[in-house]
Amino acid sequence: MTDNLTALFHEYHATLVRVLYRRTGDRDRAEDLAQETFARAVATPPRNPRPWLFAVALNLVREDGRRTVRQQRRLELLRAEGPSSTPGPDHEFDRAQRSEAVQAALAMLTERDREALLLKAEGFNYDEIAEALGLAKGAVGTTLARARRRLVEAFRTQEGGRHVAS
Amino acid sequence: MWHPEDGVLHALLDGELTGDARLKVEAHLRNCAECDTRFREAKAFAVEADSLVNAIDVPPARTSGRTRLPGRRRIRFATLAWAATLVLAAGLGYWGQDTIRRAPPAELREGDRPATHPAARAESIATTSPKSKAAPNTDETTTDRVAGGRDQQASKEEALPPAGPELPSAEEGKQAENRARVAEPPAEAQPTAPALGGVAAAVERAREDAAAPLGWRTVTMEQAVQVLGGAVRLVDGLTPERFDVGPGTLVPGGDPTREVVRVVYAGGGIVLDQQRSDDSAALRRAARYEDAAARTLSAQPARRDLEWRLKDGFRYVVTGTVGADSLEALTDRVR
Numbered sequence: 088m089t090d091n092l093t094a095l096f097h098e099y100h101a102t103l104v105r106v107l108y109r110r111t112g113d114r115d116r117a118e119d120l121a122q123e124t125f126a127r128a129v130a131t132p133p134r135n136p137r138p139w140l141f142a143v144a145l146n147l148v149r150e151d152g153r154r155t156v157r158q159q160r161r162l163e164l165l166r167a168e169g170p171s172s173t174p175g176p177d178h179e180f181d182r183a184q185r186s187e188a189v190q191a192a193l194a195m196l197t198e199r200d201r202e203a204l205l206l207k208a209e210g211f212n213y214d215e216i217a218e219a220l221g222l223a224k225g226a227v228g229t230t231l232a233r234a235r236r237r238l239v240e241a242f243r244t245q246e247g248g249r250h251v252a253s
Numbered sequence: 254m255w256h257p258e259d260g261v262l263h264a265l266l267d268g269e270l271t272g273d274a275r276l277k278v279e280a281h282l283r284n285c286a287e288c289d290t291r292f293r294e295a296k297a298f299a300v301e302a303d304s305l306v307n308a309i310d311v312p313p314a315r316t317s318g319r320t321r322l323p324g325r326r327r328i329r330f331a332t333l334a335w336a337a338t339l340v341l342a343a344g345l346g347y348w349g350q351d352t353i354r355r356a357p358p359a360e361l362r363e364g365d366r367p368a369t370h371p372a373a374r375a376e377s378i379a380t381t382s383p384k385s386k387a388a389p390n391t392d393e394t395t396t397d398r399v400a401g402g403r404d405q406q407a408s409k410e411e412a413l414p415p416a417g418p419e420l421p422s423a424e425e426g427k428q429a430e431n432r433a434r435v436a437e438p439p440a441e442a443q444p445t446a447p448a449l450g451g452v453a454a455a456v457e458r459a460r461e462d463a464a465a466p467l468g469w470r471t472v473t474m475e476q477a478v479q480v481l482g483g484a485v486r487l488v489d490g491l492t493p494e495r496f497d498v499g500p501g502t503l504v505p506g507g508d509p510t511r512e513v514v515r516v517v518y519a520g521g522g523i524v525l526d527q528q529r530s531d532d533s534a535a536l537r538r539a540a541r542y543e544d545a546a547a548r549t550l551s552a553q554p555a556r557r558d559l560e561w562r563l564k565d566g567f568r569y570v571v572t573g574t575v576g577a578d579s580l581e582a583l584t585d586r587v588r
Contacts, residue, residue, distance in 0.1 A: 092474050109309045118489075122588065130478075189306065204302060204306055205306060207267070212267075228261060228269065232263040235301075238305060238306075
């Protein structure tokens with residue numbers, strides 16, 4: 088089990104932190120949640136680790152109401168800070184701005200749609216997404232179809248508003 | 254006429270349709286311009302959505318010494334060699350066991366020790382060291398600390414099996430840590446108590462006795478988590494070599510009533526100790542320990558440690574033979 092856990096950690100920690108960061112917008116919180124997830128894996132060794140780890144991690148995100156409030160505040164801060172928070176070359180500026188815009192667009196999706204997108208971006212197949220999110224496999228395609236469309240539309244709306252404002 | 258739903262089109266895009274289902278949808282798309290347009294639109298959405306998600310930059314782990322995790326509170330930063338000190342303490346413990354086991358029980362009484370008792374020998378070392386000659390006032394502190402170790406040793410002895418095997422002595426601080434690793438008894442140990450099953454059994458029994466902590470033992474990661482009572486933090490970017498667990502008394506300022514988890518990196522060159530504690534007096538003890546350690550182990554000035562606590566009662570200490578800036582950077586990579 089030790090070897091398994093160590094292997095799990097090395098294999099999934101970075102991915103888990105990435106998904107959690109994209110889900111929460113807070114690197115420190117993502118790290119903490121990842122640690123907590125692996126701690127739970129120790130207490131309850133998962134049979135099918137990959138979807139289990141991400142299901143637990145995403146459940147942890149949802150369960151912590153106060154942290155969710157903090158995330159919303161942080162997103163608001165990101166929007167409010169805008170360009171002044173990311174000084175540097177134009178390329179870096181554009182990347183940071185785009186990243187913030189995508190995060191804001193993601194925040195407009197439902198939890199299920201958002202998490203399905205994040206897991207798909209990490210290479211999860213439909214079986215794994217269904218297990219991680221508690222969905223029927225047949226519903227994953229529909230969920231992704233809706234989530235993709237909404238994300239793109241929300242992002243385009245944001246970008247349109249930004250251009251008009253500038 | 255049947256037309257596939259959007260979810261089916263996305264499943265096709267994602268390679269999730271197989272066999273007849275896939276053939277059926279592909280055949281339909283060849284004959285239905287409307288659905289083919291929907292499919293192309295779905296593909297564009299899928300590509301753009303994936304691109305957008307991947308555009309979210311995940312910031313690198315913070316390595317600057319200027320920033321800290323929320324909740325962290327720096328409580329001290331000193332250039333001392335406490336890790337080597339605890340190694341010395343563990344070594345003295347074994348040394349003491351070696352000597353005490355050979356001596357009559359009456360010799361365990363305070364103030365009635367043979368000249369070869371480790372405390373006396375340590376006092377001798379302390380009073381003849383160059384530093385003690387240059388600064389005689391420090392001897393008192395050093396001797397007090399050694400005397401404290403002697404008392405601990407006496408209590409250890411009381412809880413040890415009466416006819417336990419001889420344990421190795423520690424003559425040099427750097428070697429003492431290996432000897433303190435009770436899970437790995439040295440080859441030269443000569444078991445003399447068959448009822449205990451040799452060195453390993455004796456050490457195991459003594460380790461299980463909370464009143465007689467002997468030293469570190471290597472555990473699995475999950476055992477470390479269980480001992481700590483929470484997530485074991487790691488230094489981001491470094492691969493742990495092993496996880497050790499030992500009594501709180503082995504760590505300066507540690508809560509003596511609880512075990513401490515040590516994550517070892519780079520052959521022991523860097524260690525991360527962590528312990529859950531609500532002992533408010535531990536901080537004051539840490540300061541005293543620091544003073545004593547700085548005097549006792551001044552021969553290893555490059556060994557540094559940095560300690561902080563979280564509000565939930567977890568205490569962390571990073572120790573390494575590295576520069577102050579590097580050590581501070583290490584602490585910022587603890588996740």
